Each structure stands twice: as C-alpha cells, then as structure tokens.
Amino acid sequence: MSCILSNIGNNLRAFRKRLGISQEHLAELAELHRTYIGAVERGEKNISAKNIEKIASVLGVEPYLLLKKKNQSSTHENDEKK
Amino acid sequence: MSCILSNIGNNLRAFRKRLGISQEHLAELAELHRTYIGAVERGEKNISAKNIEKIASVLGVEPYLLLKKKNQSSTHENDEKK
Numbered sequence: 001m002s003c004i005l006s007n008i009g010n011n012l013r014a015f016r017k018r019l020g021i022s023q024e025h026l027a028e029l030a031e032l033h034r035t036y037i038g039a040v041e042r043g044e045k046n047i048s049a050k051n052i053e054k055i056a057s058v059l060g061v062e063p064y065l066l067l068k069k070k071n072q073s074s075t076h077e078n079d080e081k082k
Numbered sequence: 083m084s085c086i087l088s089n090i091g092n093n094l095r096a097f098r099k100r101l102g103i104s105q106e107h108l109a110e111l112a113e114l115h116r117t118y119i120g121a122v123e124r125g126e127k128n129i130s131a132k133n134i135e136k137i138a139s140v141l142g143v144e145p146y147l148l149l150k151k152k153n154q155s156s157t158h159e160n161d162e163k164k
Contacts, residue, residue: 004135004145048128052149053086063086064149067134 004067006043008052011066013041015059029058086149088125090134093148095123097141111140 016026023041027034032051039045040055049063056063098108105123109116114133121127122137131145138145 002132002135004131008131046130046132048130049086049090049134049149050084050128052131053084062149062151064146067131067146067149068144 002043002046005046007069008047008066009041009043010070011068012037012055012059015061015066016041019059026055026058030054084125084128087128089151090129090148091123091125092152093150094119094137094141097143097148098123101141108137108140112136 016023019026021029023037024034027037030037030051032054036045037055040047040051052063052066056066059066098105101108103111105119106116109119112119112133114136118127119137122129122133134145134148138148141148
C-alpha cells in the first residue's frame with residue numbers, strides 16, 4: 001500500500017475529527033461522495049491534487065498538511081481546538 | 083486555474099532544476115511520460131497522489147514539499163546544493 005495514501009487518510013481523519021464533523025458532512029461540504037471520503041480515509045483512493053485542495057479547503061488547512069507524516073505535522077498542533 | 087496545481091508545477095520545476103536534470107530524464111526515472119512531466123510543471127495536470135509520491139521519490143524530497151507555497155518552503159532551502 002502506498003505510503004502517501006495512508007498518510008493522507010490518517011491526516012484527513014484527524015483533521016475531520018478535530019472539526020467534529022462526520023464523513024457525510026465533510027463530503028457534502030466538499031461536494032464529494034461519502035463513500036469516496038471513507039475510501040480516502042482508509043488509504044484506498046489514489047486521490048487527485050484538486051480533490052486534496054477541495055478537502056483541505058473545507059478542513060481549513062493548507063493542502064500540504066494532508067501529505068505530511070505524523071511526526072512532520074506536529075508544528076500545527078497549536079492550532080488545535082480543545 | 084487551480085492554486086495547488088500551479089504550486090506543484092513550480093515546486094517540481096525548482097526541484098528538478100536543483101538536481102540539474104531534464105524533464106526527459108526525470109520522466110524516465112519516475113517511469114512517466116516526458117509530456118506528462120511538462121504538463122505537470124505547467125500546472126495543467128490534475129496529478130494523483132501516487133504520481134506525486136513517485137516524482138518526489140526521484141527528486142529526493144518529501145511529497146508534501148511539492149505542495150507547499152513558495153514562502154512556506156523556505157525552511158528546506160538549506161539543503162540546496164549550490
């Protein structure tokens with residue numbers, strides 16, 4: 001399995017949960033299908049750059065943050081809403 | 083035109099030139115077509131995550147660095163070979 005796809009999936013799930021929204025709600029906001037969001041979160045979809053941009057926009061993060069490995073993305077944890 | 087595609091194109095070109103290799107050579111190493119690399123550099127291709135990973139691997143950079151805006155990517159300039 002591709003490393004980049006699992007990184008994207010893990011980051012997407014983490015950012016979505018931070019916002020407290022469901023896959024369904026995220027899918028609606030990003031104008032994508034719920035099952036597509038689920039598949040991306042599981043690292044099963046070879047997501048395109050434009051969809052990365054769409055999802056990042058809804059999540060309110062820079063697109064590159066969806067690609068970072070966990071230990072590379074710790075610098076933006078300060079933004080986290082508790 | 084999508085912001086993410088032009089960021090990827092600009093970063094790809096910059097990293098490729100840093101390595102001093104042609105589009106043709108990069109395409110060979112990444113097992114992609116030369117015209118595809120050219121189109122990505124011009125921000126014309128909605129590149130997939132797996133191809134971002136392939137190209138980043140050949141360029142010797144983390145995939146997320148291909149997505150960063152220019153002013154966000156200054157921290158890795160120290161790695162640049164002069």
